[in-house]
Amino acid sequence: MVTTLRRTVAPSPSLAHPPRRRRTAWPALAVAAYAAGEAAEPLLPAPHLLAPILAGLALALAGFTAGKLPVRVNRLSQALLGVLMGSYLDPRTLDQASAAVLPLTAVTAATAVLSLAAAAVLARVGRVDRATATLGMVAGGSAAVVSCAEELDADPRLVAFMQYLRVALVAATAPVLVQALPASGPTAPGRAVLRPAARYLVDGPHQGTGLLMLAVVALAGAAAGCRVRLPSPALLGPMLLAAAVTSTGTATGFAPAGLLRTALFTAIGLDIGLRFTRPAVARVRHLLPITLACTLTVSAACAALAWLLSATAHIPLADAYLATTPGGINAVLATAVATHANVPLISSVQSLRLFAMVLLTPLLVRWAVRLRSRS
Template identity: 35%
Template sequence: MSLFRRAWLWAALVLVSGLLAGLLAWAAFPAAVLLGPMIAAMAFSLGGVPLEVPHRAFAAAQAVVGCLVAVTVTPATLAALGQQWLPMLVTIVHIIISGAVVGLVLILRGVVPGSTAAWGASPGGAAAMSIMAESYGADMRMVAFMQYLRMFVVVLTASGVSRLLLGHAVAPPADRALSLGLDAPVLPLALTLLVIACGMLLARRLRVPAGTMLLPMLLAAALNASGLLRITLPAWLLWATYACLGWYIGMRFTRCTVRHALRAIPQLVLATFLLIALCGIAAWMLTAWLGVDPLSAYLATSPGGLDSVVVIAAGSGCDVPFVMAQQTLRLFAVVLIGPQVARLLCRFDARRRGIKETAGNRTGR
């Protein structure tokens, strides 16, 4: 393919991605900046357009996502953990186990394979889970599809619970001028980019699975929580990161993958409601244990996107710091514990398949 044609195709992809992201954002769809490019790249891929995201660009996007997770770890979050560490720890463990149970159900029902079920059912961090899934051999496309389908269902459900069941109407977010973040402070931004570069270099040397995201995340979290560095991620950097991730995932879709994903939607939606119900038990635990109001407890344990849940919490008059602290700690825990949960479910799936094959061979004899 000529350089001119490739540049023209990339320009077309950027334009379509921007239009789709804008439409999704206008419709208040969660993660619109990532989903728009992903849908656009999927359409280009299914149409036979041969484009590919460079590996270094994808690695840089992973590192930025790691820093984005690290930003949520603040002194206030650590203070909340110190004051109420046992109830928060118990509910976080409960929610992680609930995600594993839902993944197990998906395996037993034959909806998706073990590793894909483990990462797709993981409660929180959709972008992070999609990135880590590929590093551990799962189908990144199905994981992303499962994660963002669940996010959409969870956000709608949380809004409905807030408005109908608990009597709180969600206030629309205040109008804000569109900003690229070009006025971001130069020194913190430069140091943040240095953290990203150092994390990527260290991950390349150590060859840790998903290290391109995990090592910058741990380094940035330590600096951010200690107050040594204010991690700065301007809008233009986040938009470029989400676009890169969306294109990388979308370009890997095939007609077969799309057909399988569409057929699995009913079972995946049911699995999402099962996870919401299991997380509801954790909300009841917080209400009974700490006396937290039901809405705050529900939103704190909701297995959806952190940003979307916090917006709902802010517009519903509930305990936003508590919701933020609980969601942040769970996100960090899921990213760190996710590989172990995935390994356990993969071993179970492999053992189950082995038993089935052995039984089939005996029957054949």
């Protein structure tokens, strides 16, 4: 009987590849995922996240898996991503947004409430756990939200699906909608929309100094986050330290850029994609209608917030829509440049909301889970 079982039961994909072979497979997979992201540049929003997710999904469904991203690499990618998120809060961002701080605070708070309400509906109707539903519906910081999903006891596959469904919808519809709305005059493109040369690793002119500063902020921020017991310390610690250093003008030019940022997004996307299995894909397909309905509802509510922001802060409606729309910041800023919108204003509002939502997300998840357990 034992002999028969050994002959007929095939080893699982994760056991079919020894640990050493799985470790050597990661570099080859990363190179292939990077190439897929480059090829998808004209076709997808956030191509170096979405293309590796799709590539990993295809490999996982074919029965191949390289296992999870190594823990140390996962922590390093979260720290680098935290530094990138914190770098958006520069002095120019604060100066541009200072004139409308009250409306912006109200819009950010309303967006958080909308995300929680949509998550509650998704959890109840779609039978999704509250942590996954909350992370999936958070409007802002898609890459950061996906990267810390597992640490917050959520399903990173479903979180990635819900986050990038929203990003894709906004990226596809924003250019069409903005053309039909009153807009401001043309402005010069802001810093955040320029794509650094591939040979660059940080966004400053002095690469050696910038890389050293990046390492210091990432390591010190992660250590401080663990010491003060921040939720998702590897992400939030470096993000807060980078924001403090950048906003005070202490140092600049150390945020991941060019090839390093591409490698960072590729690793995060590939790690998520390889987690998909056939049951997980069936689950995603089952959740598509309710997820799409919740996403469209949140997007429509954010459009209503844009109208309120336009009326109270005297901002053209097209600019207010791009500033408040819950899509990926890169896709939104690219649309702003293409449509001659007020790029500095839009960049400021999107950056501040991104920072606030990433900072609040772990707290919102824990609050929502605690509230659900009490009820």
